[in-house]
Every structure is written in structure tokens, then in C-alpha cells.
Amino acid sequence: MSKKLEEYVVTIPDFPEPGIMFRDITSVIQDPDGLKLAVDGLANLVKDTDFDLIVGPESRGFIFGVPVAYLTGKGFIPVRKKGKLPRETVSQKYDLEYGQAEVEIHVDAIKPGQKVVIVDDLIATGGSAEAAVKLVEQLGGKVVKMIFVMELAGLKGREKLKDYDVESLIVYEGK
Numbered sequence: 390m391s392k393k394l395e396e397y398v399v400t401i402p403d404f405p406e407p408g409i410m411f412r413d414i415t416s417v418i419q420d421p422d423g424l425k426l427a428v429d430g431l432a433n434l435v436k437d438t439d440f441d442l443i444v445g446p447e448s449r450g451f452i453f454g455v456p457v458a459y460l461t462g463k464g465f466i467p468v469r470k471k472g473k474l475p476r477e478t479v480s481q482k483y484d485l486e487y488g489q490a491e492v493e494i495h496v497d498a499i500k501p502g503q504k505v506v507i508v509d510d511l512i513a514t515g516g517s518a519e520a521a522v523k524l525v526e527q528l529g530g531k532v533v534k535m536i537f538v539m540e541l542a543g544l545k546g547r548e549k550l551k552d553y554d555v556e557s558l559i560v561y562e563g564k
């Protein structure tokens with residue numbers, strides 16, 4: 390019998406700091422069957438969704454966002470850390486566990502009214518995903534769905550994004 394997606398995820402306790410159970414996606418994507426399960430699984434979550442573009446946050450959002458955009462026949466828009474995008478951008482600050490970060494998107498990447506799906510590897514507190522939503526909305530885009538390979542339900546990212554359609558392939562009950 391073939392392996393399930395969750396069996397490809399390796400969990401590393403106490404990385405990058407004590408108390409964190411790190412859910413690693415490199416063990417998923419280094420195996421062709423794991424990569425296929427993850428990418429096909431994400432594409433399947435949007436098979437009935439009407440949308441125009443995929444937005445993916447740097448850096449793990451690129452790994453899954455681009456193949457899902459390719460499979461679904463859409464363009465891919467990167468959300469990048471401040472200072473990396475070469476043309477005119479809008480930016481959004483967001484909270485990390487300690488301190489703040491800032492991300493940007495090209496202003497010409499989304500036209501008002503365009504329907505956007507956000508793709509990332511994992512939702513924890515939802516802070517990164519919320520920053521991506523705010524960037525899309527600053528440009529007049531509409532977030533119609535947010536999809537993740539993994540969700541750490543105990544960190545309640547879903548509550549932060551309660552006005553949005555959030556789906557994940559694997560849900561961990563804790564953090």
C-alpha cells in the first residue's frame with residue numbers, strides 16, 4: 390500500500406528553539422511521491438474554485454505555489470521579504486513571535502477585482518497569511534481561498550482568518 394502525505398512529514402522536536410515541534414516539508418518534497426501527493430492535493434482543493442491568480446509568500450510558499458499555479462493554468466505572484474522585489478511595491482508589516490517583519494508585493498501584479506488563492510506550506514498563528522491577504526486587498530484583489538499543506542490548529546490561525554475560506558491537507562491538533 391502506498392504512503393499517505395502525512396507519513397512523509399518529519400517532525401523535529403525543539404527546532405529552531407525549545408518547545409517547537411518543527412513540521413518539515415523538505416522530507417515531503419525530496420520524495421517524488423510525497424511531492425506529487427502535496428501538489429496534487431493542493432490543486433484538488435481549488436478544483437471547484439473560480440480564481441485568477443495564485444499568491445505565495447516567500448519562501449516555502451514558492452515551493453508549493455508555483456506548481457499549483459502551473460497545474461491550474463494560472464499565474465504566480467510572489468510575496469517577498471522587504472527589499473527583494475525590483476519594481477514598485479506595496480508593503481505590510483506583521484508580527485512574529487519576537488519582533489516584526491515586513492513583506493511586499495508588486496503593485497502591478499493584481500488588478501482590482503481579480504480573484505486570488507493564497508498558497509503556503511503551513512499555517513501556524515496565521516500572521517504570515519494575514520499579511521499576504523492585506524497585500525492582496527491593498528491592490529483591490531479578492532482572496533477567495535487560502536490553502537496549506539499543514540495547519541497547526543492549536544495556534545488558532547483560522548480564527549485570525551475567520552472571514553476567509555481556509556483549507557489544509559493535514560491538520561495537527563496541537564502547536
Ligand SMILES: O=P(O)(O)OC[C@H]1O[C@H](OP(=O)(O)OP(=O)(O)O)[C@H](O)[C@@H]1O
Nearest residue numbers: 447448449511512513514515516517518
Ligand atoms: O502562521 P505563521 O505563524 O505566520 O507561521 C507560518 C509561516 O512560518 C513559516 O515561514 P517562515 O516565516 O519561517 O519563513 P520561510 O517560509 O522562509 O521558511 C511557514 O513557511 C509559514 O509561512
Ligand SMILES: Nc1ncnc2[nH]cnc12
Nearest residue numbers: 410411412413511513564
Ligand atoms: N512548527 C512549525 N513547523 C514548521 N514550520 C513552522 N512555521 C511556524 N511554525 C512552524
Ligand SMILES: [Mg+2]
Nearest residue numbers: 447448449450
Ligand atoms: Mg513561510
